[in-house]
Amino acid sequence: MMAAVVGASLIVPLIPSAAQARPRLMDPAVTLRVVAVNGSGCPANSSVTTDVPDKTAFSVSFSQFKATGGSYKNCTLTISVGIPAGWTYSVYEVVNRGYGVLDNGAAGRILMNSWFTGFPWTLRADKTFNGPYDDFWQTDSAASALTFAPCGASANLIxxxxxxxxxxxxxxxxxxxxxxRVSTTFLLKWKQC
Known part of the structure; x- marks a missing residue:
C-alpha cells in the first residue's frame, strides 16, 4: 500500500469592480491515497502516484509495466481521493504513454478503463499498434460528458x-x-457542490 498527498486547485479569476472587490474562492486541498494495487504490471513498489506542478492533475508512474510477445500485463489501482466539504471533481481526460517495439506481423494493444466506485466507466482507451513499430506511443481519452464524484460521499477512483x-x-x-517515467495522467475539473 502506498500513500501520496495531492494538491489540486481551482483558480477562479475575479476582476473586482472599482466600487467593490469580491473575495477569492479558497483552493481545494486534496488527499490522495492508493488503497490497492493489483496485477502483474505493477508488482510491489513499482508504481508511484504524484501530483503535477499546476495542481490540476495527478499522475501514476510505472517502472515494470511491460508485456512481451504472446503475453499480457495488467494493473488495477484503487485510489481514495479525499476532498474538502463543498467541492467535487471530475476526471475529464486520461493520457497514457509508453514505448513499443513490435516486429513485422506483431501487434500491441493498450486497454484502459477508469471509473468511480459504483458508477459506469467514465473514460476508456482501446488502441492497437501494428508492427513493424519502434517508437513512443500515447493515447488521449477525453470524456464526452463529465461525471463528477458524488458530493458529500466517498467514491474511490479506479x-x-x-x-x-x-x-x-x-x-x-x-x-x-x-x-x-510518468505513465498515466489524470486531468481534473473542480466545482463547488
Missing part, C-alpha cells in the same frame, strides 16, 4: 490498464514515458 502483445517474444509494449 484505474484498470492492460497491455497485450501478439507476436514473437522479441516484441514488447511498455507503459511508461521518457519524461520521469
Amino acid at each position: 484505474l484498470n490498464d492492460t497491455l497485450r502483445v501478439a507476436g514473437p517474444a522479441t516484441s514488447s509494449m511498455e507503459l511508461f514515458a521518457q519524461d520521469a
